Amino acid sequence: MGVTVGWFERFASKLGMELLRILQRRVASGRDDIMNIHEYQAKAMFRESGIKVQDGVHCTSVGEALSAYDSLGSAVVAVKSQIHAGGRGKGTLFDPSSGEEVMKGGVKIAFSREDVEEYAKNISGNLLVTKQTGPEGKIVSNMYVESGCSIEHEYYLAILVDRDTKSVLFMASTEGGMDIEEVAEKTPDAIHKIWAHPMDGLRKGDAESLAASLGLSGGSSDEMVEMLGSLYELFMEKDCSMIEINPLVKTEDGSMVALDAKVSFDDNADFRHPWRDGLRDLSEEEEVEIRAHELGLSYVKLDGNIGCLVNGAGLAMASMDVIKLYGGEPANFLDIGGGATKESITAAFEIILEDSSVEGILVNIFGGIIRCDMVARSVIEASEEIGLDVPLVVRFSGTNHVEGKAVLDNSGMSVHTTSTLSEGARKIVELIGGGN
Amino acid sequence: MAIWINDDSKILIQGITGRQGTFHGIRMARYNTNVVGGVTPGKGGQTADLEGREVPVFNSMSEAISETGAGVSVIYVPARFASGAIVDAAESFQAAGGGLIVCITEGIPTLDMVRAVAIVDSCPDVRLIGPNCPGIISPGDDGGCKVGIMPAFIHEKGRIGIVSKSGTLTYEAVAQTMSVDEGQTTCVGIGGDPVNGTGFIDCLSAFESDPETVAVVMIGEIGGSAEEEAAEWVESNMTKPVVGFVAGSTAPPGKRMGHAGAIISGGKGTAAEKFSAFEAAGIYVARDPSEIGEVLVRALVDAGLRES
Numbered sequence: 001m002g003v004t005v006g007w008f009e010r011f012a013s014k015l016g017m018e019l020l021r022i023l024q025r026r027v028a029s030g031r032d033d034i035m036n037i038h039e040y041q042a043k044a045m046f047r048e049s050g051i052k053v054q055d056g057v058h059c060t061s062v063g064e065a066l067s068a069y070d071s072l073g074s075a076v077v078a079v080k081s082q083i084h085a086g087g088r089g090k091g092t093l094f095d096p097s098s099g100e101e102v103m104k105g106g107v108k109i110a111f112s113r114e115d116v117e118e119y120a121k122n123i124s125g126n127l128l129v130t131k132q133t134g135p136e137g138k139i140v141s142n143m144y145v146e147s148g149c150s151i152e153h154e155y156y157l158a159i160l161v162d163r164d165t166k167s168v169l170f171m172a173s174t175e176g177g178m179d180i181e182e183v184a185e186k187t188p189d190a191i192h193k194i195w196a197h198p199m200d201g202l203r204k205g206d207a208e209s210l211a212a213s214l215g216l217s218g219g220s221s222d223e224m225v226e227m228l229g230s231l232y233e234l235f236m237e238k239d240c241s242m243i244e245i246n247p248l249v250k251t252e253d254g255s256m257v258a259l260d261a262k263v264s265f266d267d268n269a270d271f272r273h274p275w276r277d278g279l280r281d282l283s284e285e286e287e288v289e290i291r292a293h294e295l296g297l298s299y300v301k302l303d304g305n306i307g308c309l310v311n312g313a314g315l316a317m318a319s320m321d322v323i324k325l326y327g328g329e330p331a332n333f334l335d336i337g338g339g340a341t342k343e344s345i346t347a348a349f350e351i352i353l354e355d356s357s358v359e360g361i362l363v364n365i366f367g368g369i370i371r372c373d374m375v376a377r378s379v380i381e382a383s384e385e386i387g388l389d390v391p392l393v394v395r396f397s398g399t400n401h402v403e404g405k406a407v408l409d410n411s412g413m414s415v416h417t418t419s420t421l422s423e424g425a426r427k428i429v430e431l432i433g434g435g436n
Numbered sequence: 437m438a439i440w441i442n443d444d445s446k447i448l449i450q451g452i453t454g455r456q457g458t459f460h461g462i463r464m465a466r467y468n469t470n471v472v473g474g475v476t477p478g479k480g481g482q483t484a485d486l487e488g489r490e491v492p493v494f495n496s497m498s499e500a501i502s503e504t505g506a507g508v509s510v511i512y513v514p515a516r517f518a519s520g521a522i523v524d525a526a527e528s529f530q531a532a533g534g535g536l537i538v539c540i541t542e543g544i545p546t547l548d549m550v551r552a553v554a555i556v557d558s559c560p561d562v563r564l565i566g567p568n569c570p571g572i573i574s575p576g577d578d579g580g581c582k583v584g585i586m587p588a589f590i591h592e593k594g595r596i597g598i599v600s601k602s603g604t605l606t607y608e609a610v611a612q613t614m615s616v617d618e619g620q621t622t623c624v625g626i627g628g629d630p631v632n633g634t635g636f637i638d639c640l641s642a643f644e645s646d647p648e649t650v651a652v653v654m655i656g657e658i659g660g661s662a663e664e665e666a667a668e669w670v671e672s673n674m675t676k677p678v679v680g681f682v683a684g685s686t687a688p689p690g691k692r693m694g695h696a697g698a699i700i701s702g703g704k705g706t707a708a709e710k711f712s713a714f715e716a717a718g719i720y721v722a723r724d725p726s727e728i729g730e731v732l733v734r735a736l737v738d739a740g741l742r743e744s
Contacts, residue, residue, distance in 0.1 A: 161546050161547070161550060161630060161631060163630045163631065163660060166549075166550060166553050166554070166557075166631045167550060167554070168547075168550065198550050198551055198553070198554030199551070199554055199555075236547060239545055239546075239547055241546065266545055266546045266547070268515060268543045268544060268545045268546065269545035269546075269547070269548075271515075271516055272516070272545075298693075298694040300688075300691045300692070300693065302686075302688060310604075311604055312602060312603045312604030312605060312694075313602060313603075313628065313657075313693060313694025313695045313698060314600070314601065314602020314603065314604065314605035314606075314628075314655065314657050314683045314694075314695070315602065315603075315604040315605045315608060315683075316693070316694060317657060317658070317683035317684040317686075317687055317693050317694075317698070318605055318608070318681075318683040318725050320684075320685075320686040320687070321683065321684065321685040321686050321707070321723075321724075322724050322725070322726070323686075324685065324686045325685075325723060325724055330686055333687070333691075333693050333694065335694045338585075338603075366604040366607045366608055366611075367587065368570070368585065368586060368587045368603070368604065368607060369585060369587075397607075397608075397611055398587050398590060398607055398611075399587050399589075420726045421608070421724070421725060421726045422724055422726035422727070423726075
């Protein structure tokens with residue numbers, strides 16, 4: 001019995017991990033590895049690939065929403081806020097200037113022209129706060145007005161790259177419309193999975209068995225199998241990193257329709273998809289993270305007061321950890337990357353100092369391709385250019401660390417140099433008067 | 437002995453005429469690594485100058501392998517061509533009896549890697565390390581075998597194996613072993629991409645079988661479950677002591693920390709979980725990378741491999 005339980009727990013936790021990967025793709029912001037697009041853009045793509053969606057019109061104003069309603073000729077329509085974060089339906093809209101609550105729900109079903117007008121007014125230009133946006137929310141500048149349909153059942157479907165099997169995974173559940181994290185937690189056995197073969201693609205038999213495990217039969221099953229095939233082709237052709245449809249619905253006449261569409265792309269494949277630039281919504285991305293990305297820097301803002309400037313992602317994380325270990329709080333993650341230059345290092349200091357809570361900076365460089373003396377000269381230049389008025393600790397190791405230290409020591413600049421990460425972290429914590 | 441590469445390994449550089457290939461090829465040669473040639477399609481018949489040492493350039497891997505007898509290849513080609521280079525190497529090595537491919541290139545499209553890894557997996561005698569990694573190095577008596585971009589001078593031949601997802605944090609681990617007068621048999625950077633070749637367990641298993649390696653330092657990071665699986669493997673299979681560190685204890689949930697896979701969500705994939713998996717498996721844990729040296733000494737003393 002013990003063995004069985006252990007196996008099940010492991011299995012369940014593996015499922016949990018996959019779902020979390022989905023979640024992480026959803027919440028990942030900025031231009032690091034993944035580009036998100038809006039539902040209306042994803043649905044246009046679906047339509048082109050022969051994947052069934054309802055008729056719908058992209059709108060940016062109340063007037064446009066009303067003409068969309070008139071042109072759709074559907075008695076019931078959905079008025080949907082278009083932001084990259086999920087949880088729109090259960091979100092809340094606020095007036096961005098007064099902060100007052102305007103409406104519950106970022107996705108509304110309208111039964112009349114008046115409803116459409118009211119909902120569009122409440123959505124357009126207001127702040128939508130959902131579970132995934134965080135309390136700061138997102139201003140909604142795009143809407144989608146879509147014909148309604150009669151739903152018999154809602155399903156969940158996601159397609160993503162599975163790290164464990166190194167292949168494309170299809171995950172489906174009969175519990176559509178719900179939080180998938182909740183499904184994973186409460187009824188993990190309601191989640192069904194198939195994998196595409198890396199060379200042969202999605203096998204028809206696998207698609208059929210996925211449809212069957214969702215309880216689909218006859219024409220609905222055939223439509224599901226066809227949709228899975230088209231989605232796989234779309235996924236491969238456009239270099240997606242994730243497609244999520246929640247809900248995918250069976251209508252009362254047995255048709256399978258993608259009622260929602262969330263598509264994100266693998267940035268590494270941008271070079272073969274120049275059309276992607278036209279789909280980017282820069283207002284959805286963190287300005288400072290875009291700027292950092294363009295300079296080859298990887299930056300994430302945190303809540304502490306000690307800025308970090310490090311080469312390498314693992315070392316950058318470790319630097320944050322050690323600051324915390326010695327009683328400080330890191331203000332950011334910042335990896336300057338292997339190709340850092342004087343310009344990008346100066347820009348990195350600027351980005352760190354834009355955060356007004358920064359009271360001190362730890363520079364941690366393990367020189368490999370990057371030489372410590374080059375970094376030292378860049379630090380001096382940056383300090384002259386932008387005026388470094390907070391305590392600075394520099395830890396150099398690796399390529400030209402002796403030269404780097406000498407450059408700093410002879411510069412007349414107020415800077416503490418150390419040779420280990422521990423010393424560096426302890427020193428910066430002590431200098432800003434924190435720690436234990 | 438070291439694992440997978442040693443002083444006798446013959447190395448090919450794919451992308452040898454490119455800027456990265458030349459830059460790192462020179463540094464490999466300076467370390468006395470036996471670079472026997474390179475591949476750049478369309479430039480076969482030329483030679484590449486590695487600081488005065490001329491090596492031949494071939495159009496394809498199959499030609500390069502049959503002419504030089506190389507068993508290792510390192511890839512520095514740009515991301516858009518890298519998966520093609522992996523496939524060329526895998527098929528050519530398999531036809532020639534096997535080989536090791538080390539892909540340094542970062543930014544390869546994930547779906548390209550899905551196909552490339554499937555092909556590598558269909559070649560039973562071929563191993564892929566990376567992509568997006570610093571490579572692998574086995575320090576020798578005079579220089580050694582360096583297949584990658586790591587600073588060679590920080591290493592010294594010894595008895596510790598190192599495996600890590602990170603680049604510079606691997607160097608940190610190397611420096612830590614050196615700080616307690618221990619050198620390395622082999623250091624492997626497996627990279628932080630979601631779809632890659634060799635994983636932690638492959639490396640641990642090779643170190644376990646390597647007679648010269650007496651202990652292993654393993655460096656993980658947040659996200660995924662590779663560290664937990666490795667810990668489980670260690671518990672049931674490893675007789676040699678393992679020292680572990682996990683980067684990202686302070687990483688906030690839902691934020692990607694540089695590497696594609698380094699992200700926590702809903703409290704899963706955290707450093708705390710990985711550290712406790714390490715502890716449960718009897719792995720010696722360092723909470724601060726600057727303490728890896730000390731912890732390693734403790735592990736070696738406990739195993740009767742060092743006095744103090």
